[in-house]
Amino acid sequence: MFKPNPYRYSAHVDGNDFYGRVKLVDALLTSKNKLIWLRGNRRVGKTSTLYHILYSPEARTKYLIYFLDFGGSETYKDWSNLLRSAIFDDNDLDDIKKEIEIELNKHKDSDFFELQRLLAGNARRKNLQLLLLCDEVEAWIDTIKEDPKSGTKLLRNLRREWEKLDMRVILTATGRLSSLMRYDDELNSQLLPHTAPMFIAQFNQVEAVQLIEQSNNNEKIFVDDNTKTLIISRTGKHPFLIQYLCHEHFQDGKITPTKDDGFIVSEYLSQYFDIDFNGLTIEEKKILIELAKLNSIQSECVKREILQFQTRFNNHDFDLFLNNLKQLGMIDDCKNNRLTINNYFLFRWLINNAKSSRGKEDILEKAKSIAPKIFVSYSHKDESFKDELVTMLAGLQRRGVIDTWQDRRIESGAEWFDAIHNAMKECNMALLLVSPDFVASRFIQEKELAHLFQRRVEEGLRVVPIIVRPCLWQSEPVIKDLQALPKDGKPVISFSKENGDRDQVWAEIGKVVENFAQYI
DSSP: OOOOOOOOOSOOOOGGGGGOHHHHHHHHHHOOOOOOOOOTTSSHHHHHHOOOOOOOHHHHTTTTEEEOOOOOOOOHHHHHHHHHHHHSOOSSSHHEEEEHHHHHGGGGOHHHHHHHHHHHHHHHHHHOOOOOEEEEETHHHHHHHHHHHHHHHHHHHHHHHHHTTTTTOOOOEEGGGGGGTOHHHHHHHGGGSSOOOOOOOOOHHOOOHHHHHHTTTSSSOOHHHHHHHHHHHHHOOOOHHHHHHHHHHHEEEEOOOOOOGGOOOHHHHHHHHHHHHHTSSHHHHHHHHHHHHHHHHHSSSSHHHHHHHHHHHHHHHHHHHOOOHHHHTTTEEEEETTEEESSSHHHHHHHHHSSSSSBBOOOHHHHHHTOOEEEEEGGGGGGHHHHHHHHHHHHHHTTTEEEEOOOGGOOTOOOOOHHHHHHHOOOSSEEEEEOOOHHOOOOOOIIHHHHHHHHHHHHHEEEEEEOSSSOGGOOOOTTTTTTSSSSSGGOOOGSSSSSSSSHHHHHHHHHHHHHHTTTO
């Protein structure tokens, strides 16, 4: 008798096809934090978890729940249409939602914020709390790119509304969501720090076995113990990889045994790892590649201190990046403070792509080559301050986190203005060393600032004034509205070199640049 293949890896799952995540779902629904970012790599089950909550009878006793897929929704008008569709076009409404649909029918033309307020009010009257399940919110990045000024204002207002309405919101996104930090300091202070991250990664042992055996179905799938063990060890209990492997090896109602060398990194899986890898910071990429190389040489778990030595990161940074990779399910702990790549397929992909060969660039070198470009605009009378800044950023430059450009990099014989123009055109961030001579420079005002601020308006270029000497910068139309550094616009020159205060100021400025570069 023919049995359909029950394993699904190219779309979300729900109902009996949803496995595990019991503790995670409970945390999402009961956490004291009402604004939650469910963070994870692609195909790890973020969307499936939201659908599971949406249709959960238990969740519906406490919440009025609406699912919003923000993928492809770039404008506020798109958002409003999205919420209208969830309210008025859903064919799977329970009795409460049907009542609300009738009550709100006269408000069909209302916008997103107004509809959200009406839903929250209706939920309270029914002794429920409004819960919005917001999927694929990386689209907000495109919203801001389209119009940086109105986009950042929209997201600030959104968080304020959520807090005011005392509702629960669950956002799903990969680490790319952090790139919102590059567009607006106020947005960062208003949104991301108030969003509690919860990571979603691999299954535990019991959940992995249940998925392989399809234990939710009336008739379990037969899998011999050796094959089951091999699937779990090779996938690192990653749900997508389990579904993929079982789907590929499902035949006649069972999983057919396969030899260890039967597990290959297909083109499909390569594309999957490509996207996840490109979503990491330079530092996280370096840790993964170095660990894969060490795993390959030693054929065993790697001591933590050896990996840290190879990557040359200090304790704080190493712990931070390593913890993110663990939370994302890309690195696992072994016994005795040792580490390993989570699964065989990721390990093979890293090894295959980290090898340099003729005509093929090393993936880490390629990542470094596209490091964010930082343009430094300054008056030559402030060259000493420029040198202090470049020195502070030298470590980030060496590690490939940024690529700092200033006019002393122009090669002999090169067209001077063309080189500056190209650097401004290609930069991702501009640092302005502001002083009386900077303000007085006609070339800087007409040739550099005019171009940089045009890009800021049209493309959302990050422009940061650094006040190096006292001047009337608050009277300059194009600079006065920007958040200047150091704090409160206190000039760098006012900080003493002798007691280390000057170095501390440059270090704080360097941290701003580093944070920007990590999430670009």
